[in-house]
Amino acid sequence: MAQMWITMGPQHPMTHGLWTLRVKVDGETVVDTEAELGYIHRGVEKICESRDFTQVTPYCDRLCYVSAMTWANSYIYAAEDLLEAEVPERAEYIRLIAAELQRLASHLMWLGAFGPDIGNLTLMTWCMRDREMFLDLLQELGGSRMHYNYPRIGGVKRDIPIGFADRMIAKVKLFEKRIEEYEMMLDESTIWLVRLQGVGYANAEEMVAAGVSGPNVRAAGVNYDVRWAHPYSVYDEIDWEPAVEKPTSVKGADCYDRYRVRMEEMRQSCRMVLDAIEKIPGGKNTNYANGDEMIFKKAPTRAPEGATGFSNYECTRGASQFYILGGGEGRGKNPYRVSIRSPMFITIPFVAKTMIGYKVADIPAIMGSFDPCIGETDR
């Protein structure tokens, strides 16, 4: 039979957003692929050029609607590099807790979307149930359920509320048991093993060469993590270790390894927030007023011309980076250029190529296991 191109998308059940995958098939086998992106390109980088440094934060929240807190934090660290802001230690702890709670919520959203891809709809309802707990906690911090606009240049918007610590500890401890439930359901489930094992191999070196980062690389057996390699925040003061998987083949990590590494990451995030809330300077049951110097230090609002800021941040899907140029045109309070590096923008074309040689039915499993998010991809 002749080979032919099939267009999957922009709308189809497997997508985690709008994008097109063009697949060249020979019978059931994928022989070539092409990714097409850009369906929800909003021009965030251009918009940021006409906003001042604080106004940029909400746009960065909206880069990825599943992981808003980590993206806002990522921008804030770059802006702090540019504006030479100092951050109180309590604020760093609060940011860490917020980011790790967001990582839990984001990984749950991934697992919830991945389940139906594979044929396990129960998983989606379970994950949504548990994600709710973390959205509630983030709502207590940021005041909304999705786009928090929480971190500020030089601190955070407001302190953790009274009672937040107790509620968080209770929920996280409950969730640690739930992770075991997930594993009981999935780890040895026949459907799960048949669909994931031996599918979508990618080894560490080819992933690094292609620019893939984060949990996808850790699944291939190297514990490289921005949080220790280019440390920010207070990750060196709390108890954790990067999640890492042992791939079972010379060909590298398969979809099952990528599932396992994210489960382990959720464990580590739980461990981190439980440890951080006990070590937080100023006490876990204190609430400082907005703008108190324990949680916020006023930063300069104007950047000198020629100054640059850069941040390398472990987002939930890999390393997100911001590069900001300040000043210029006598417009020192606006950034001159904001450049955003989205981990998924680089990963999706790579994943499209890893599908070659597998069956058409494996495409959702391979794509889903890399955790694509189109919001950040298209910016």
Added chain:
Amino acid sequence: MGTSITVSQNSEAANECLDAINSRFSGSGIVASIEHHSNAKKFAFIRITTPPQHWLALAKWLYFDLDVNYCSMITGTHFPDGPDERGWEVAYHLLRQPISNQLPNTNTVYVAEKLDGKLIPMEFEVLIPLENNDSPTVPSVQQIWGGADWNEKETWDLVGIKFEGHENMHRVLNPHDSPEEFHPLQKQHKIRYHDHNEMYDDAQGFGRKPADEGRVK
């Protein structure tokens, strides 16, 4: 206790890299220096400024001799009012990551404090200033770092920097039928609320047209 790369490891690695670059490239127009971030842990990174004609040689050397295995980000910037020798600038952010292939059923768990030499993660910023003209061009490093492939596509699509030798260049974020020579991050394109006063005078945006009307489909 979490373990992280320490400031002393970082500065040691930065010094080693700087010495290596200076001994290889001094006098060629490539200028390298150690800079420090002012956020987080105030870590050092290497900033290299190179003319475009030396970029390919430098990139190959970084890849093969300094083990810089990761091209994470490419940024093009347009300076229409800048000096003639810097009308455009391309910034590459490269990382050195200690990542290698694993045998089955094994993994590598690095303990940050015990890393040394070329295993210490390091960050590189390569700046290439380009002349102020209509066709800013740099050589493509797509063949050296696969990760540069889509970054270069994006930089051409949004900023209009041409990457010489890039295979399969096409629009990635803008529509495929965008007008030729339309690259929205060039500074002559203004978005509607570019000027703040205008925004506050007429917050609803009635009675005004986008600044780039007639030039964009």
